[in-house]
Every structure is written in C-alpha cells, then in structure tokens.
Amino acid sequence: MGKILNVVERAYQGTLEEQDDQALWLVHTLQKAGGEHAVLLRGPAVSYAVRGQSVGSLEIAGVKAGNPPRLDQDLEKLRAAGVDLYAVREDAAERGISREEAIAGIQWVSRSEVPRLFVEASRVFAW
Amino acid sequence: MSKFLFIESQDPLEDRGAEAYLGYALELARQKHPVTVFLVENAALAARRGAQVPVRDALREAGATLQVDELALRERGIGAERLAPGVQQGTIDQLVDLVADPETRAIWH
Amino acid sequence: MAERKSITLALMDPPYETARVTTAFRLAEAALRKGIDVNVFAYEGAVALGFAQQKPHANSVKGTTVEEEGHPNTRAWLAALVKLGDGQEGRGRLDWVNCGLCVDERGVFEQAGGRRGSPADFHAFIQRSTNVLTIGTR
Known part of the structure; x- marks a missing residue:
C-alpha cells in the first residue's frame, strides 16, 4: 500500500494569520501520528519550494505576528519526518521558478506523471 | 486497474485546478482505469450542452462515466434536455454509493 | 456479516461562505440514512459550523421576518445530523470532531453537537474509513 498523497495547491492563505500552511501543518501532525504521507505541490503551492523565502514580520496597529512560518523549511521538516515531496515541473516553470532556486529533496514530476502518483498512492487528498 | 472517483466542485472554465484534475481523470481513463x-456545485456549469469544455467530451470518449448533481443542475436552471451528450444526472445517494465503494479511490477537488 | 462501511469528510469552510458545506451536509445525511458511518474532522473555519450561539435573522431585502425567512443556522443542521447519526434503525453513526486548537483560536467553545478532538482523531478516521474526502477551502 502506497503513501497517502496530499496534493497541495492552495497557498499563502495562512502564512500571516495562522503562521503556517494549514495543509502542510496537518500532514506533519498526521505523519507524526503514524501515517505514511507524501506531498505533491501543484499550482501556486509550487512556490513553497523556493529556498530562502521569508515573509518577515507582520505588525498591524501595534499587534505583531510572533512567529511567521518559513515554508521552505517547513517542507524540509516534512521530508526529515519521512514525507516524500513532489512538485509539478510545468507549474513551477510557468511561474518562472527554476529548480536551482528550490530546496533540495523535491522530486520534480511532469503534469503527465501526476496520474501515476494517484495510482501508486493509497489515498489522494486534494487541499 | 484501480477505480477512481473524481468529485469536481469548481468550474473548469474558471479554475485551473479543476482543469488539472479533470485532466488527471482523463489520463487515468485513457489508461483504462475505470x-x-x-x-457538483459550480462544476455543474460544465455539464450544459454548449459549454466549451473539451476535457468533458474527451472524458466521455475515453470511456469515463460523467455524472452531475441533480441539485446543482436545478439550482442553475439546467434541465435534463440541456445536458451535454454523455452527461447523466446523478443523485446524492448515487454519489454516496460511489464514495462508499471500497474498490474506489475517491478524490474531492 | 459484512464490515460496516464508513466515510470520512474533512471540512475547512466556515458557515455560509461556500456551497461545499451544503454538499458535505447532504453527503453526510445520505450516508447515514444508508447505514454508512460518517466521520467528520472539522478543521479551521469549519469548527464554527456548530457554534451554539448562531442566531437566525430576518431578511430586509426580501421583506421577511425571522419566521418567514426560515433560514436555518448551520448549528441546527449539525445537531440534526448528530441526532440522525445515532446508529439506530439501520442508520449509520456520526462522529463529528472539532479540531480543538481551531476552536480555541476562534473562541467557539459552545457547540450544538460533536466533540472536541485533534488531528489524532483524523488519523484514526483515515485508518478505518472506506474513503476520505478532504473538502478543503479554496
């Protein structure tokens, strides 16, 4: 039985307010609970793979967000926890993202290879 | 061959994610997966005859089953006579039966 | 005897914003009536679906009073699903879990149904479900 494939496309909606990505955070907790998960970044979420991104701090009317995420590092932590990381090559290229600027450890797949990942996975969750 | 159920909720004419998922479904159908x-929801807009959604027709030609939530059709004023060829009305009961089939891998987008 | 079927729905949307909540509620009802167990993991904004202090309102655009409008709050539907999902008379059982951290950060402690839980509950649901639908927000 393959891993659960979490296809993440919604991006940067929780960065400041939630201080993480809601799907990646949940996958991390599920993996720690004993699950076997993989993450496929598609659409805007391929940008999470860009190395060194940091939103910095956010302060609105004197209220400061204390600990914004480092999404590239969050991905690396997922990988260290045993989560396989994939990203769609064409989705990155369309956005001008090169593999050289991405973190290591991403397995780049073409759009046409995504269905193969669906076949190999035990379940597919679209986030 | 694995059985797949793709529940699409977004309008593929507007949402590139929907377009991508219908493309994945098409590729799997072409590989002879059932x-x-x-x-459901705004994806039902793709069911109307005349809606310009080539992937819908390609899915039919590849042997995929195409169903559309009858409530979403009523909500949008799409009568059965207005459905594109090969698209069938489906009920929520039918959808539950598909989701509860242990042989089927269900994916909501 | 055949193994009981169960499905899991992971919900993220808050009340009244999208059609996904409506579809999820319809799916849950249909499954329960067929004797299929339903697990719900309410995550992020979805924990407000059962917030007990929701109140119906009149609609001045339509000129209707509260009674005439007949606008159910999501808490009423959630409570009705919990009642329906009692596992009696061939119906399925509903286990509705609200992500506790998400409840805390929204302050929606008073709930019309379901129980407080965590992603560990979602993990357990995944292990025992026939299928899992992640009905995420967009």
Missing part, C-alpha cells in the same frame, strides 16, 4: 467524474 473513472467516474461527478460534477
């Missing part, structure tokens, strides 16, 4: 695509 595929059902069940359109």
Whole structure:
C-alpha cells in the first residue's frame, strides 16, 4: 500500500494569520501520528519550494505576528519526518521558478506523471 | 486497474485546478482505469450542452462515466434536455454509493 | 456479516461562505440514512459550523421576518445530523470532531453537537474509513 498523497495547491492563505500552511501543518501532525504521507505541490503551492523565502514580520496597529512560518523549511521538516515531496515541473516553470532556486529533496514530476502518483498512492487528498 | 472517483466542485472554465484534475481523470481513463467524474456545485456549469469544455467530451470518449448533481443542475436552471451528450444526472445517494465503494479511490477537488 | 462501511469528510469552510458545506451536509445525511458511518474532522473555519450561539435573522431585502425567512443556522443542521447519526434503525453513526486548537483560536467553545478532538482523531478516521474526502477551502 502506497503513501497517502496530499496534493497541495492552495497557498499563502495562512502564512500571516495562522503562521503556517494549514495543509502542510496537518500532514506533519498526521505523519507524526503514524501515517505514511507524501506531498505533491501543484499550482501556486509550487512556490513553497523556493529556498530562502521569508515573509518577515507582520505588525498591524501595534499587534505583531510572533512567529511567521518559513515554508521552505517547513517542507524540509516534512521530508526529515519521512514525507516524500513532489512538485509539478510545468507549474513551477510557468511561474518562472527554476529548480536551482528550490530546496533540495523535491522530486520534480511532469503534469503527465501526476496520474501515476494517484495510482501508486493509497489515498489522494486534494487541499 | 484501480477505480477512481473524481468529485469536481469548481468550474473548469474558471479554475485551473479543476482543469488539472479533470485532466488527471482523463489520463487515468485513457489508461483504462475505470473513472467516474461527478460534477457538483459550480462544476455543474460544465455539464450544459454548449459549454466549451473539451476535457468533458474527451472524458466521455475515453470511456469515463460523467455524472452531475441533480441539485446543482436545478439550482442553475439546467434541465435534463440541456445536458451535454454523455452527461447523466446523478443523485446524492448515487454519489454516496460511489464514495462508499471500497474498490474506489475517491478524490474531492 | 459484512464490515460496516464508513466515510470520512474533512471540512475547512466556515458557515455560509461556500456551497461545499451544503454538499458535505447532504453527503453526510445520505450516508447515514444508508447505514454508512460518517466521520467528520472539522478543521479551521469549519469548527464554527456548530457554534451554539448562531442566531437566525430576518431578511430586509426580501421583506421577511425571522419566521418567514426560515433560514436555518448551520448549528441546527449539525445537531440534526448528530441526532440522525445515532446508529439506530439501520442508520449509520456520526462522529463529528472539532479540531480543538481551531476552536480555541476562534473562541467557539459552545457547540450544538460533536466533540472536541485533534488531528489524532483524523488519523484514526483515515485508518478505518472506506474513503476520505478532504473538502478543503479554496
């Protein structure tokens, strides 16, 4: 039985307010609970793979967000926890993202290879 | 061959994610996996005859089953006579049966 | 005897914003009536679906009073699903879990149904479900 494939496309909606990505955070907790998960970044979420991104701090009317995420590092932590990381090559290229600027450890797949990942996975969750 | 159920909720004319998922479904159907695509919510707009959604027709030609939520059709004023060829009305009961089939891998987008 | 079927729905949307909540509620009802167990993991904004202090309102655009409008709050539907999902008379059982951290950060402690839980509950649901639908927000 393959891993659960979490296809993440919604991006940067929780960065400041939630201080993480809601799907990646949940996958991390599920993996720690004993699950076997993989993450496929598609659409805007391929940008999470860009190395060194940091939103910095956010302060609105004197209220400061204390600990914004480092999404590239969050991905690396997922990988260290045993989560396989994939990203769609064409989705990155369309956005001008090169593999050289991405973190290591991403397995780049073409759009046409995504269905193969669906076949190999035990379940597919679209986030 | 694995059985797949794709529940699409987004309008593929507007949402590139929907376009991508219907493309995945098409590729799996072409590989002879049994595929059902069940359109709900704004994805039902793709079910109307004349809606310009080439992937819908390609899915039919590849042997996929295409169903659309009858409530979403009523909500949008799409009568059965206005459905594109090969698209069938489906009920929520039918959708539950598909989701509860242990042989089927169900994916909501 | 055949193994009981169960499905899991992971919800993220808050009340009244999208059609996904409506579809999820319809799916849950249909499954329960067929004797299929339903697990719900309410995550992020979805924990407000059962917030007990929701109140119906009149609609001045339509000129209707509260009674005439007949606008159910999501808490009423959630409570009705919990009642329906009692596992009696061939119906399925509903286990509705609200992500506790998400409840805390929204302050929606008073709930019309379901129980407080965590992603560990979602993990357990995944292990025992026939299928899992992640009905995420967009």
